[in-house]
Amino acid sequence: MAALVLGPLLRHVDETSATVWVETDEPCEVTVLGCTTKTFHVAGHHYALVIIEGLQPASTTPYEVHLDGTRMWPETSSPYPPSRIRTLGHGNAISLVFGSCRYARPATAGADRDLPPDALDTYATRMARDPESNWPDALLLLGDQVYADETTPHTQEYLRHRRDLEQPPYAEVADFEEYTHLYLESWTDPDVRWLLSTIPTSMIFDDHDVRDDWNTSHIWREQMQATDWWQERIEGALMSYWVYQQLGNLAPADLATDDLFAAVCAAENGEPLLREFARHADAEADGAKGTRWSYRRDFGRVRLLVIDTRCGRILADNHRSMVSDNEFDWIEEQTRADIDHLLIGSSLPWLMAHALHDIEAWNEHMCTKHDGHLLGRLAEKLRQGADMEHWSSFGESFRRLARLLAAVGSAERSPATICVLSGDVHHAYVAEARYPDPPDSKIYQLTCSPVHNEVPGFMKIGFRLGWSRAARAITARWTRLFRVPPAGFEWVKLDGPYFDNQLATLTLEGRSASVRLERTEVGPDGPRLCRASEVVLTDG
Known part of the structure; x- marks a missing residue:
């Protein structure tokens, strides 16, 4: 059987x-x-x-x-409620x-x-x-x-x-x-x-x-x-x-x-x-990959666009991008819709702590400028040793995504929010993008990680310093000194960082949006979730 x-x-x-x-x-x-x-x-x-x-x-x-x-x-004598399918609409x-x-x-x-x-x-x-009325629509x-x-x-x-x-x-x-x-x-x-x-x-x-x-x-x-x-x-x-x-x-x-x-x-x-x-x-051949892992899901007037930021990278022939040009064209096409909220799922954060962003951007600049020479080899060792592999270390792709989100947010029927949902970095935070010419949409980075792992103490110190004004002042001067291409816009941290095992819940109703972060702790009756923060992204 x-x-x-x-x-x-x-x-x-x-x-x-x-x-x-x-x-x-x-x-x-x-x-x-x-x-x-x-x-x-x-x-x-x-x-x-x-x-x-x-x-x-x-x-x-x-x-x-x-x-x-x-x-x-369900299994015999299951202690859980029945598994069920709740459709949208x-x-x-x-x-x-x-x-x-x-x-x-x-x-x-x-x-x-x-x-x-x-x-x-x-x-x-x-x-x-x-x-059941409290259960989420999706994970x-x-x-x-x-x-x-x-x-x-x-x-x-x-x-x-x-x-x-x-x-x-x-x-x-x-x-x-x-x-x-x-x-x-x-x-x-x-x-x-x-x-x-x-x-x-x-x-x-x-x-x-x-x-x-x-x-x-x-x-x-x-x-x-x-x-x-x-x-x-x-x-x-x-x-x-x-x-x-x-x-x-x-x-x-x-x-x-x-x-x-x-x-x-x-x-x-x-x-x-x-x-x-x-x-x-x-x-990898001719600047493209053999398949597209990125995909799209719609939840009524909410669109979720999940981007492959790992397998789809283009790295050969002196070209470096997070995804191929063909895949980026597909991504741009998927953002053209009459929706209330656009969600971009990216395993890697788009917006990171400012100092960490600057260091990764500088490192990519050094790897490229000094490729084949001692400085380039040292920069490559640093890149691999310090995990400098996020959007900030793919400068052209970082700026292209920034331009795309600004354009979507400035369109005639722009969504109320554009949220980049990410993990990877073993802490949680909320950041908001601030453009010189502000789009109509609010644009956010929402990062939540890990679900079940840990953050070493030295990394907590590094992440906290990365968001500090003092560290930003130093790394900003450093990138200007080496003529690293600028991001072209600013971002500010609204909440965090939090260093726990945690999950985030994004709630979207009409053109309103909020995000709640819950972390685990051990209570009198065992593990439980407690609210760490809640941020209103837009009130509609």
């Missing part, structure tokens, strides 16, 4: 349709709300993405998962929870890492007690859903039974099979498993989903490609990302025209197809 290995995960939901993802232990038929699909096979693993259509707008429908006609979800406020950087699950993180409570796990526990996970380069003791024991950990890549994951273990480790947390079955979830990768500093520079890529283990690693990373994360980001209409999805579903074993796809996706 077939059984669930992972899932169900409720992924894309709109006014009349939804998708539900599962992994099973053998081939079978998967049925949800009368919609049935066969599993597809990849390298010994079996998956299904059930497309459910014909739902009513503004409806709430509990669902079960049946494998070959036998109910497998309700006309109420849109509530979007977001965060990033979740290191494994609490049960396997290891006693040697005394991490604060897991914010996603704690949120799920509270949500199960709350009335956005902005990277590092798994840590391929920082494995837990639990994962290392699994790896030790597969291969010699004294040989590269040592205790990091090596291939697709080992990636499947990472997802199994992270997504079988009972509270989080129920949460993901109930709240529509969108995702995008960041570096630790593959490896720290992934695609920092062309030199970094060359260093990785020179090893005898990297190719298998990057293929496994992108194959597993497509299966476990990317498929669920797509709407049914997109899936219907996706040739790869159709081919993998029809194949006896989709591994060769996905392996070739992964090689193509990682490759």
